[in-house]
Every structure is written in C-alpha cells, then in structure tokens.
Amino acid sequence: MPATSSQTHPAAADPAASRPDTGTAADTGTAADAGSVGDASAGAVPEPQPQPAPAPPERTTPSPARRWDPPLVTRAEAALAATALSALGAVVVVSQLLDPHPGVRSVAQFAHLACVVVGLGSVLAVDWFGLRWRLGRGSLESVVATARALAVPIWLGLAGLLVSGMLLEPELSAPLTLAKVAMVTVTCLAGVLALAVGRRLAARRSPSPRLVRTGLAVALSSQVAWWSAAVIGFLNRT
Ligand code: HEM
Numbered sequence: 001m002p003a004t005s006s007q008t009h010p011a012a013a014d015p016a017a018s019r020p021d022t023g024t025a026a027d028t029g030t031a032a033d034a035g036s037v038g039d040a041s042a043g044a045v046p047e048p049q050p051q052p053a054p055a056p057p058e059r060t061t062p063s064p065a066r067r068w069d070p071p072l073v074t075r076a077e078a079a080l081a082a083t084a085l086s087a088l089g090a091v092v093v094v095s096q097l098l099d100p101h102p103g104v105r106s107v108a109q110f111a112h113l114a115c116v117v118v119g120l121g122s123v124l125a126v127d128w129f130g131l132r133w134r135l136g137r138g139s140l141e142s143v144v145a146t147a148r149a150l151a152v153p154i155w156l157g158l159a160g161l162l163v164s165g166m167l168l169e170p171e172l173s174a175p176l177t178l179a180k181v182a183m184v185t186v187t188c189l190a191g192v193l194a195l196a197v198g199r200r201l202a203a204r205r206s207p208s209p210r211l212v213r214t215g216l217a218v219a220l221s222s223q224v225a226w227w228s229a230a231v232i233g234f235l236n237r238t
Pocket of ligand 1: 091092095109112113116120161162164165166168169170171183184187225226229230231232233234235236237238
C-alpha cells in the first residue's frame with residue numbers, strides 16, 4: 001500500500017503536530033497586564049501602589065491540557081463500531097432461525113477456520129510490528145504502515161467469521177457460547193479503537209505516553225479477545 005500524505009507529512013494530518021511549542025496567549029496576556037498596573041500608578045492619588053504580580057515562568061512546551069486534541073474516535077469510526085455490533089446482533093438472532101444443510105455447514109466450518117487465519121493472522125502481524133517498535137527494533141512508521149495495510153484483511157476476516165459463524169448453529173443456551181459472543185464484541189470494539197489509535201500515531205512524530213498506553217491496552221484486549229474466541233470455538237466444535 002502506498003504511503004499516504006499523513007504518513008510522509010505528519011504535520012499535515014494534525015494541526016497540533018505543526019503548532020510551534022511557544023508560550024500561550026494566556027502567558028503573554030499576564031505580562032501585558034503587569035505593565036498596565038504600572039501605567040495606572042501615573043495618576044495623582046498619593047497612595048502606595050500595589051506591586052505588579054510576578055510574571056509566570058516562561059513555558060517552552062504547552063501543557064497537555066492546552067494542546068488541541070481531536071476526539072479519539074471520529075464519526076466514521078463510531079459508525080463502523082455501530083455497524084459491527086449491529087451485524088453481530090443480527091448474526092446471533094438469525095443463527096437461531098436457520099437450519100443449514102449439512103453440506104452448507106461443512107463449507108461454513110472451513111470458511112470459519114480460514115477467516116480465523118486471515119483475521120487473527122493480520123491482527124498478530126500488526127501487534128508484532130508494534131511490539132518490535134516498543135522494543136526499539138522497528139520504527140513507528142512501519143507500525144502505522146502495517147496497521148493500514150492490514151486493516152482490510154482484519155475486517156474481512158471478522159466479517160467472514162460473523163457470516164460463517166451464523167451458519168454453524170451456535171448454541172446460545174451454553175455459557176461458553178455467550179462468553180464467545182462477548183469476546184467477539186470486544187474484538188469489534190478493539191478493532192475500531194485500533195483504527196483510531198493508528199490514525200493518531202500517524203499524525204505525531206513522537207506520540208504522547210498516554211497514546212502509547214492506550215495503544216498497548218487496545219492491542220492487549222484485542223489479542224485476549226481473539227484468542228479467547230478461538231479457544232472457545234475449538235472447545236465448542238462438534
Ligand atoms: C473473533 C471471532 C471468532 C473467532 C476467532 C472464532 C474462532 C472459532 C474457532 C477456532 C472454531 C473451531 C473450529 C473448528 O475447530 O472446527 C470456532 C467454532 C465455532 N464458532 Fe467461531 N469464531 C469467531 C466468531 C464466531 C461467531 C461470531 C459465531 C456465531 C455467532 C461463531 C460460532 C461458532 C460455532 C457455532 C462454532 C462451532 C462449530 C462446530 O460445531 O464445529 N464464531 N470458532
């Protein structure tokens with residue numbers, strides 16, 4: 001996949017990234033106010049004048065609270081999350097109404113396994129690049145590029161798992177199956193959050209510790225959910 005402009009020119013994707021690290025308007029405003037106190041003392045009233053407030057220490061980097069941060073999840077990402085969760089709900093309901101032919105079920109079983117390979121394999125590849133970056137053995141650019149390149153296989157794998165899982169007659173009265181549906185819900189949500197974190201990582205030359213921690217938490221929850229769903233599926237197989 002070719003590099004996009006936000007990868008090659010991070011500042012173009014995020015105004016905050018290109019903002020110079022200078023003092024804020026509030027800082028300069030305070031200094032000006034101090035000067036105006038001195039002007040007032042030019043009046044004829046012979047009372048002792050209050051001392052001007054000491055100027056605040058000069059800031060070289062903006063505090064996190066003053067930095068402009070876009071919302072973590074965009075509308076498109078929120079819509080993707082809503083679509084994925086609605087699809088999962090529909091799969092759960094429709095699977096209880098279907099009685100697939102044994103031949104169809106066999107094909108669905110194979111497709112289900114193939115989609116595990118595609119989806120979980122792609123998630124593993126992205127997280128592997130992320131781990132290498134954290135260990136100092138790879139670049140942030142390679143993590144972002146891998147995440148972008150593998151977003152389509154990840155979501156295609158997940159969609160295929162939903163469609164094929166619908167034809168596998170899940171037994172919703174079994175607690176393990178309900179736990180699996182919960183895990184699939186987490187994979188969907190973690191997938192959307194991973195997109196949001198990847199978008200932010202692409203916009204910054206050096207990501208904040210908070211963003212790195214969020215990325216780590218998303219990757220961990222995603223791995224736990226994918227593997228739990230796979231193990232439960234294996235235990236539930238007939
Ligand atoms: C992250 C998503 C998912 C993963 C990683 C996953 C993984 C697996 C795996 C590894 C198996 C064992 C297959 C075998 O050994 O033959 C399996 C079986 C199964 N999965 Fe999933 N699955 C996922 C989503 C779903 C969904 C959404 C449903 C339906 C609601 C579903 C329903 C089933 C059923 C019913 C079986 C048992 C099939 C049988 O009787 O052989 N799965 N799954």
